[in-house]
Amino acid sequence: MEQKFVEIVYELFGIKDLNLFMDISLKKLRDILHADAGSIFLYNDADNTLIFKYTQNDSIDLPFKEFAMPLDEKSIAGYVGVNKKILNIKDAYEISDSEPYRFNRDFDRFSGYRTRSMITIPLLNRKNDLIGVVQLINKKTEPYYFTKQDEIICHSLSGIIGVSLENSLLYSEIENMWEGFIKASIQAIEARDPITRGHTERVTNLTLKIASEMSKHKDIFPDFTLTKDQYTMLKYACLLHDFGKIGVKEYILQKAKKVSEDKLEKIKYKILYAHKAGFIGEDPQNLFEKIKKANEPTVLEEDISNMLNNLLHLNIEESAGQKIPILDNDEYNALIVKRGSLTEEERKEMEKHVLYTYVYLSAIPWTKELKDVPKIACMHHEKLDGSGYPFGLKGDEIHPYGRIMAIADIYDALTAKDRPYKKALPVETALSIIKKEGEENKLDINIINFFIDKRIYE
Ligand SMILES: [Fe+2]
Ligand SMILES: [Fe+2]
The missing domain is CATH 1.10.3210.10 (Hypothetical protein af1432)
Structure with missing residues (x-):
């Protein structure tokens, strides 16, 4: 038996994943105590409830549904959680009326299962705070109920499981917190x-x-x-x-087009002026449409690229003799980009x-x-x-x-x-x-x- 305890300690202490932890610890407990079924409840101190978190049953296969119940003495798990003491019941259908707790027969009614013997164990941490409750159901070997010896075993194992469970819960809490932080960062990045x-x-x-x-x-x-x-x-x-x-x-990050609407407008007026003054023969509207096309982040077509080259070398000469290029170097460098909206830089x-x-x-x-x-x-x-x-x-x-x-x-x-x-x-x-x-x-x-x-x- 000691060997089994040592094995459990080793196995449970390394598990960070909560579901895996519950799966293995419940299997081990049921194995040692020959229990047909079992469940784990976790204590939620935020609203003082026990959450039905995990269940195993060798005889029937039913879909699992999580639920919460108040931590009070009316239920068996609640009673154990409140009193932090193991409760060993020979037959759940024969609980004396003098006890504050009752067995809820809904599950049996629904599933056709017959719950008989039941041992319910509080899981406590090092400070003796409640972490959860484990319930083992229906002893499969004689005398078909859990013995005093079983209670002693449960008592020794509950400490190991309670402390390991707290580790595992802490780990998943940190993991949740970390994931929450990552999601918040993504929101911040995507907002920009x-x-x-x-x-x-x-x-x-x-x-x-x-x-x-x-x-x-x-x-x-x-x-x-x-x-x-x-x-x-x-x-x-x-x-x-x-x-x-x-x-x-x-x-x-937010640049959708190669040049801004403002700059595009400026180019438009330069083209209109250049046409009027006789520097370019092509229909200005036509030319401007091509510029607008070049401004899109899609792949730049060859003929549009050639047109941009021509425009770069075309100047409007003002009366004062000053030369103004239809496309200045910045505008040209932005529009000539082959794919996407960003300049090389x-x-x-x-x-x-x-x-x-x-x-x-x-x-x-x-x-x-x-x-x-x-x-x-x-x-x-x-x-x-x-x-x-x-x-x-x-x-x-x-x-x-x-x-x-x-x-x-x-x-x-x-x-x-x-x-x-x-x-x-x-x-x-x-x-x-x-x-x-x-x-x-x-x-x-x-x-x-x-x-x-x-x-x-x-
Ligand atoms: Fe990406
Ligand atoms: Fe990326």
């Missing part, structure tokens, strides 16, 4: 960059979906793993992948967001399991051929998680429906753009083929 609202969450969901599917297909990805810890690490890396945008100037500034992501996240004292978050988070713009940023990593230097994120990030950018200046591409077009990047050895072609074949994007 409203055109990409929802991007982070979508990239996170898609990346985790691809990774989960990959881990199930060992035939295609024999070396790919996704343990529970790795899943959490990847989730944080995704949620924080664009965290560095906090360091990028707002006007760059602005693009470089924008690209720094990943470097900032790395720097900011590296300042966090991550746990051993999460230490790779900064490294993975800043891989989402790297390309297998080394043409990506911020570090220009190549091939195997880019972790599979980083490769998945890169695909999810591009897929979302192409198909996002919430960018007012940019139409969402149809899924088929987005997939063919991504596939092309795979064939050019920029993105991982195996993951892309898997993503498309298994229709993970749906």
Whole structure:
């Protein structure tokens, strides 16, 4: 028996996940005490209730439903929680009327189960505060009720379970708090960059979906793993992948067109004047339409690019002999951008967001399991051929998680429906753009083929 105790201590103390903790501790207890069923209630001190959190039953299989009940002496679990003492009942249907608690037969009525013997144990922390209550039901071996010896065993184990449970609860509380902080940061980032609202969450969901599917297909990805810890690490890396945008100037984040409406208007008047004064023969309205087209962040067409070159060298000569270019250097440099709305300089500034992501996240004292978050988070713009940023990593230097994120990030950018200046591409077009990047050895072609074949994007 001592050996079993030691085993339990070792096993329970390392578990941070609350559900896993409840699952294992209840199984162990039931195993030692030969109980057919069991439940765990957690104490909620905010409203002084017991929450029915977990249940196991070897005889019947019923859907689980969480519920809360007041911590008072009217119920068996409540009575044990209030008095912090083990309660051993031979038959739940024969509780004396003199007791303050009653057995609620609803479950038995609904399920056809017959609850008979029952031992209910308070779970306390080191300070003797109530953490929860465990209930073991129906002893499966003779004498078919829980004995004094069982009570002693429960008493010794309840301390171990109570303290470990508190650790596990504390851990999940910290985890919840941390996740809340991350969500708040995302809100702050996306408030500065409203055109990409929802991007982070979508990239996170898609990346985790691809990774989960990959881990199930060992035939295609024999070396790919996704343990529970790795899943959490990847989730944080995704949620924080664009965290560095906090360091990028707002006007760059929000820049939808190449030049502002004001500047566009100014160019319009210069064209009208140049036409009137005979410097240009082309219909000014026509010319201005082309400028407006050049101002869009879509791919710049060849003939429009040529037209911009001509305009750069075309000056309006004023009567005083002063020369005014129809397009000045700044306007030209902005409009001539081949794709997107940012000038070379602005693009470089924008690209720094990943470097900032790395720097900011590296300042966090991550746990051993999460230490790779900064490294993975800043891989989402790297390309297998080394043409990506911020570090220009190549091939195997880019972790599979980083490769998945890169695909999810591009897929979302192409198909996002919430960018007012940019139409969402149809899924088929987005997939063919991504596939092309795979064939050019920029993105991982195996993951892309898997993503498309298994229709993970749906
Ligand atoms: Fe990014
Ligand atoms: Fe992103």
